[in-house]
Amino acid sequence: MELMSNLADGFVVALTWQNLALALMGCFLGTIMGALPGLGPSNGVAILIPLAFTLGLGATPSLILLTSVYYGAMYGGRISSILLNIPGDEPAMMTCLDGYPMAQQGRAGEALALSGIASFVGAFFATCGLVLLAPQLVKVALLFGPAEYFALFALAFATLGGISATNQAKSAFAAALGLGLAMIGVDTQTGVPRFTFGEVHLYDGIDFLVAIVGLFALSEVFIFLEHRGTDRDISNKPRMEIGRIIPSWALIRSCIPTMGRTTVLGFIAGVLPGAGASLGSFISYSMEKRLVDKDGTFGKGDPRGVAAPETGNNAAAGGALVPMLALGVPGSGTTAVLLAVLLSLNITPGPLLFTQNPDVVWGLIAALFIGNFMLLAMNIPMVGLFTRVLLVPPRILMPVVAMISFVGIYGISGSSFDLMVMVGFGVMGWILRKLDVPLVPVILGTLLGNEMEVNFRRAVNIADGDYSVLVSSPLTILLWTIAVIGFVLPILVGGLIRRRMRMARDAEGGLSD
Amino acid sequence: MSDRIFGGIGMILAIIFAWQASIIQESFLSDAVGPKTFPYLIAAIMALASAYFLVKPDPEPDWPRAGRLAEIAFAALVMLAYAQALPELGFLIATALAAGYLTWRLGSSPVQSVLIGVGTSAGIYVIFRLLLGLSLARGPFGF
Known part of the structure; x- marks a missing residue:
């Protein structure tokens, strides 16, 4: 019953006018950002962190705002998948497969409404799962010492690329790059400057917000500049008629078993390290296709093919919050950005968060529940409004995104130097993306680098300089084993899974790419 | 390669x-x-x-042609200049110039670009400075 009282306390925190307004605003902005191609959940949250920060919002309100954006973006990603056959963000890729054919048959409204309901089911039950699972994980995490934490961080990096990673060497390089960037500045333990080249601006280290906004938001602007006027330009796609927006009860009922199964599957994919929402929606779709696609209607506008990936990806989004809150180790790109939110608010996630700042945790969880209902309410009747947002051409949108990024970073530090570093990160992000080097490990490296080193040094220092302490306890051995398997497995089977994902897309996606 | x-x-x-x-x-x-x-x-x-x-290099990525590459390099230069100009010119002017340039390069016509640049700058100023009270760079004219 402790759980219930905690949750009730959380609702007390979340149900203030300010927090409700922030949740509403977050859901609205998030849905828009998810819907716009090129502005995924990571970008959206990244741009808004410095703003929430400079507006002087407290920890809980900022967190409520930004996680609402996160959930909202997960809802919103489907809109452009269905209407334009362009995923608004990566996890919404699978929704194109059946969503767009439905729209072509004039059933766009139904597809949008159904996917809204599916998103709600996935996100709602995943949040329930978060409530149940996170406190259990905290109990395990309390057994962790510095050596275990070091191993855990290593595990996070090793599995971040996910099972479908293209090139593990590139993930490793990206992680090393991020960790290296984190080393810049004064060493926290001995007070000596490192890698500063005598530049005073670098003594505090590189602000990870500068890195995140540069790598995600500005590099996106460069991508748009690169693709302007080519066939990947979205401004010349045909308009879609929305049609009726209330799906019939029979339609919803036919999808209930699908939604039930994929919620569980998506949630598990979200909790596990290295899977995340994209994989959550992919395996949900594939499993449903195998189970219920008797007449071969999947890929031709089957409603269940819309419900499955949407439930899966939203359930995974909720599941991904479990390791982030309970262990302080994010399993996906967007949760890495949410970790940046916590760190910039001086909150250290992990087991202690639940005992020291219960108001933050439970307030956040309550806000997620409330946000879910808001999103459902917003997404069914107001879906027409969001589709209109898609008509804003990127040539107007992208400069606005760039300028707001500058405003946010300048608001924090007021220094031109940080802005120039951010532009540098933008260019670097573009080059790394061209070379297929994942950006998320870079971010995670800059975020966790110092913490990882502190744990490394603390563990060895406690053992009086004996490095074997890093692999001495059974728990560290277990964590290292998972890390190694997680790193090696994609090399062995990654190619296969990638081929399947591509085949599914080529065979049924058709138009885009 | x-x-x-x-x-x-x-x-x-x-x-x-x-x-x-x-x-x-x-x-x-x-x-x-x-x-x-x-x-x-x-x-x-x-x-x-x-x-x-x-x-073991991966297959070659499709790099844009030299023109596009210059485009990106130039946009980055404009952003760097913007970072420098922000405290000198103030938010409104610097942002209007930078946003105008970017939207022009993304395919707006020159007249539209001027309008979009000014509009973006003014819009952000109204929302973030006047409504939300964020401190933006002040130029010689106080805005």
Whole structure:
């Protein structure tokens, strides 16, 4: 019953006018950002962190705002998948497969409404799962010492690329790059400057917000500049008629078993390290296709093919919050950005968060529940409004995104130097993306680098300089084993899974790419 | 080929990183590990990964043509100039110029670009400065 009282306390925190307004605003902005191609959940949250920060919002309100954006973006990603056959963000890729054919048959409204309901089911039950699972994980995490934490961080990096990673060497390089960037500045333990080249601006280290906004938001602007006027330009796609927006009860009922199964599957994919929402929606779709696609209607506008990936990806989004809150180790790109939110608010996630700042945790969880209902309410009747947002051409949108990024970073530090570093990160992000080097490990490296080193040094220092302490306890051995398997497995089977994902897309996606 | 060049750059980066780590001034009050060990570890991983790119490069990415490349480089330069100009010109003017340039390069006509640039700048100013009270750069005219 402790759980219930905690949750009730959380609702007390979340149900203030300010927090409700922030949740509403977050859901609205998030849905828009998810819907716009090129502005995924990571970008959206990244741009808004410095703003929430400079507006002087407290920890809980900022967190409520930004996680609402996160959930909202997960809802919103489907809109452009269905209407334009362009995923608004990566996890919404699978929704194109059946969503767009439905729209072509004039059933766009139904597809949008159904996917809204599916998103709600996935996100709602995943949040329930978060409530149940996170406190259990905290109990395990309390057994962790510095050596275990070091191993855990290593595990996070090793599995971040996910099972479908293209090139593990590139993930490793990206992680090393991020960790290296984190080393810049004064060493926290001995007070000596490192890698500063005598530049005073670098003594505090590189602000990870500068890195995140540069790598995600500005590099996106460069991508748009690169693709302007080519066939990947979205401004010349045909308009879609929305049609009726209330799906019939029979339609919803036919999808209930699908939604039930994929919620569980998506949630598990979200909790596990290295899977995340994209994989959550992919395996949900594939499993449903195998189970219920008797007449071969999947890929031709089957409603269940819309419900499955949407439930899966939203359930995974909720599941991904479990390791982030309970262990302080994010399993996906967007949760890495949410970790940046916590760190910039001086909150250290992990087991202690639940005992020291219960108001933050439970307030956040309550806000997620409330946000879910808001999103459902917003997404069914107001879906027409969001589709209109898609008509804003990127040539107007992208400069606005760039300028707001500058405003946010300048608001924090007021220094031109940080802005120039951010532009540098933008260019670097573009080059790394061209070379297929994942950006998320870079971010995670800059975020966790110092913490990882502190744990490394603390563990060895406690053992009086004996490095074997890093692999001495059974728990560290277990964590290292998972890390190694997680790193090696994609090399062995990654190619296969990638081929399947591509085949599914080529065979049924058709138009885009 | 791109991956090989990338591997070469990565390798140089790793060596510079290790070299910079080796010249960190250690304080007399150091712990058993010291401030150098972890950076060495990072440099080693970076070097290993770079060596892999050199040996087994991925297929070539489709780089944009030289014109587009210049486009991106120039946009980056404009952004750098914007960062410099922000405290000098103030938010409104600098932002209108930068946003106008970007939207022009993204395909707006010149007249539209001016309007969009000014509109973006004014819109952000109204929302963030006047409504939300964020401090934006002040130029010689106070805005």
